[in-house]
Amino acid sequence: MTGHDHSRTFQADHPEPTSDAARIGLALRELLIEAGHYTVDEEQVVIAAMQGASPENGAKIVARAWIDPAYRERLLRNGGKALEEAGFDIAPYEFTVMENTGDIHNVIVCTLCSCYPRSLLGMSPAWYKSKSYRSRVVREPRKVLAEFGVKLNEDVDVRVHDSTAELRYMVLPQRPAGTDGWSEEKLASLVTRDSLIGTQRDLRVRCRS
Amino acid sequence: MTAPKFTTGQRVRIADRTPPVHHRVPSYAKGQVGIIERVCGMHGEPEKFIRGDGIPAQRLYRVTIPQTELWKPYDGTASDILEIEIFEHWLEPAE
Amino acid sequence: MSESWGPHDVGGQEGGPVDLSEHDIAHWEWQIDAMVRLALSKGLISDFAELRDGIERLTPEDYENFTYYERWAKSLAYTLVSRGIISEAALAEKARVIRDRQQAEAAS
Numbered sequence: 001m002t003g004h005d006h007s008r009t010f011q012a013d014h015p016e017p018t019s020d021a022a023r024i025g026l027a028l029r030e031l032l033i034e035a036g037h038y039t040v041d042e043e044q045v046v047i048a049a050m051q052g053a054s055p056e057n058g059a060k061i062v063a064r065a066w067i068d069p070a071y072r073e074r075l076l077r078n079g080g081k082a083l084e085e086a087g088f089d090i091a092p093y094e095f096t097v098m099e100n101t102g103d104i105h106n107v108i109v110c111t112l113c114s115c116y117p118r119s120l121l122g123m124s125p126a127w128y129k130s131k132s133y134r135s136r137v138v139r140e141p142r143k144v145l146a147e148f149g150v151k152l153n154e155d156v157d158v159r160v161h162d163s164t165a166e167l168r169y170m171v172l173p174q175r176p177a178g179t180d181g182w183s184e185e186k187l188a189s190l191v192t193r194d195s196l197i198g199t200q201r202d203l204r205v206r207c208r209s
Numbered sequence: 210m211t212a213p214k215f216t217t218g219q220r221v222r223i224a225d226r227t228p229p230v231h232h233r234v235p236s237y238a239k240g241q242v243g244i245i246e247r248v249c250g251m252h253g254e255p256e257k258f259i260r261g262d263g264i265p266a267q268r269l270y271r272v273t274i275p276q277t278e279l280w281k282p283y284d285g286t287a288s289d290i291l292e293i294e295i296f297e298h299w300l301e302p303a304e
Numbered sequence: 305m306s307e308s309w310g311p312h313d314v315g316g317q318e319g320g321p322v323d324l325s326e327h328d329i330a331h332w333e334w335q336i337d338a339m340v341r342l343a344l345s346k347g348l349i350s351d352f353a354e355l356r357d358g359i360e361r362l363t364p365e366d367y368e369n370f371t372y373y374e375r376w377a378k379s380l381a382y383t384l385v386s387r388g389i390i391s392e393a394a395l396a397e398k399a400r401v402i403r404d405r406q407q408a409e410a411a412s
Contacts, residue, residue, distance in 0.1 A: 016406055017332050020399070021370050025336045025377025027398035031390055038342040046338040094249055096271075111235050111315030113356055114372075126327040129372050135317035138237065138291060139280050147322050158289045160276075162315065164233045165269055165294035166252040227309045231357035236308045237316040255353030280316065 054122040058170055059191035061086055061097075061120065063184045066175040072099075075172070083120075090119050090168055098161060099172040100201065105156050106171045107145065107198030109137045110163040117168035121196055128197065138162060148199040171198040176205050213248045213268050214297055220244055221272060222303040223295055232256040238293055242303045243274035246292055254296050268297040310360045311367035333373040340376055349383055358382045 016026065032038060064086060065072035075082035079095035095117065098106035110116065111134045116124040127133050137144045141158045145151075152158060161169050173195040179187060194200035215221055225240030233255060247270070254267035276289040283289070308314070329337075343349050358379025362370065370378065384390045 016402070017330070018403075018406060019371075019374060021366075021374035021378050022332060022336075023399045023402050024381050024395065025339070025373065026332060026402055027395050028377065028381050028384065028390060029335055029339045030402070031394060031398055032339065032343070032348075032384075035390075037346055037348060037389075038339075042342060043335065043338045046341050047334045050334065050337065050341075092252070111237075112233060112312055113359070123329060127322050127324055130322060131314050131317075131368075132319040132322045135314040135319045136322070139316045140284060141276075141289070142285050144322060148324065154286055157286060158276075160289075160291045162235065162238075162291065162293045164235065165296065167249065167269075167271070167294050227307070229309075231353060231360055235315040236313050253351055253353070255351065255356070 050118070050123065053119050055120075055191070055193035055196055056188070057088060057122075058117070058120040058193075058196045059188040060184075061088070061170070062172055062191045062196070063188035065097075065172055066187055067184055072172075079170075088119060090117055093117070093166055093168040095120075096161075096167045096169050097172050098159065098169060098198075100174050100198075102174075103156050104159060105145075105150070105152055105198065105201055106159045106161060107137060107141055108161050108163060108169045108171065109134060111135070111138055112164060115163040115168065117170055120170060121193060125193070145199065145201075148194065150199065150201045152201075170196050173201070173203055176203045178205050211251075211268065213270075215245050215248070215270060215300060215302075217245050217247055220303040221270075221300040223272065224299045224301065228256060230256055234295060234299055235293075237279060238272075238274065238295070241274050241279060243272040243293075246271040246273045249294065252296075254298075256296075270295055270297065270300065272300070311362060311364040312356075312360050336373045336377050340380055343380060343384070348387075348389055349380070354383050355379050 017023070033040060061075065061083065065075050071082060075097050076099055079097045080091070083090065083095050100106055114124055114129040114134070116128060118124070133144065138160055141160050142152055163169055173191065175187070176190060179190070190203045190205065192200055192203065195203055220242060222242045223234065223238050223240065249269040249271060251266040252269050254265055271292055272295050274291050274293070275287070276285055276291055277283045277287055279291060340355055344352065349355065355376065359375045361382065362375060362378060366378070367375065381395060385392050385395060
């Protein structure tokens with residue numbers, strides 16, 4: 001098997017892209033692998049790690065903060081340290097948690113690119129990377145949030161966080177009513193990706209029979 | 210590690226300049242006045258990086274700007290805010 | 305507020321409604337993502353700032369027309385070629401080989 005065959009891992013149901021720009025990327029990849037800069041095995045490890053991260057990670061942090069007021073304090077004061085306690089790490093970034101309250105709603109964006117706390121939220125949704133979201137949510141957050149179904153009254157302030165440098169943000173949503181006595185796991189199951197970004201405000205308590 | 214030049218609560222102006230290199234200040238924030246929300250750590254400052262020589266560390270801050278100052282007209286409340294991370298060399302004290 | 309200084313500097317611009325549809329990340333996109341991460345961990349680039357710098361050097365047309373990972377691919381290619389880690393000729397030749405391979409596979 002030649003080096004070049006070796007670096008090909010496409011399957012029939014995962015067709016290769018045919019744009020020139022994407023092919024430059026694939027060509028670069030094959031050249032780097034052929035030159036020994038990295039191996040296909042290393043690539044697989046990196047991809048598996050990325051695929052293993054999901055909003056369930058962020059949800060665990062949220063549930064813990066809901067249950068443990070002291071943890072919530074530490075999380076809001078020094079997100080990175082509180083994250084380590086829970087077994088996560090997003091160094092070198094500063095993990096920053098913004099808490100929603102009855103009169104504050106937080107929403108996160110990265111206008112210049114699309115910075116996102118992937119290890120806690122998984123891969124970002126397409127809309128988070130879209131020009132429309134990045135350009136508009138800073139200028140007309142209430143209108144954009146309404147497109148996500150979040151209707152805010154005048155008595156709720158909006159706080160938009162533009163992730164321009166080395167901080168990575170997560171919203172701490174409000175704990176829904178009717179969840180007293182719930183376990184941490186059950187609470188975590190209520191937390192959605194969008195509520196961690198701030199494009200969802202109210203979490204629904206799903207009735208399970 | 211150098212001591213932070215600004216403190217939480219201090220009024221600062223974000224420089225209005227456009228270096229022709231990679232930098233992390235969006236144009237909408239340039240020239241705006243805000244308040245230091247928190248003093249963050251030292252981080253690699255991308256604007257100054259020289260290829261291969263690493264990125265010099267620089268103090269980072271979070272700055273709060275009222276939305277009604279940023280956008281005119283702004284459709285929201287007077288207490289809606291925008292918060293943004295700005296490196297120290299982009300900030301100067303404001304009245 | 306000053307003028308936008310690059311195609312990426314979009315905060316505050318006007319635009320249409322946000323397209324809320326979800327998407328799957330294609331296999332090649334995972335590979336591009338992994339390539340950038342490995343380029344960083346192997347020291348081929350020193351910081352994500354270099355990736356962003358390359359993206360910001362795209363023409364406004366390319367920035368607009370390329371997909372997210374196409375931008376990453378073009379940016380990393382730009383950086384590694386300008387650093388002499390990969391030659392432009394080898395990259396063009398490899399891209400041609402891949403295109404021929406794809407066309408042969410499509411025809412078979």
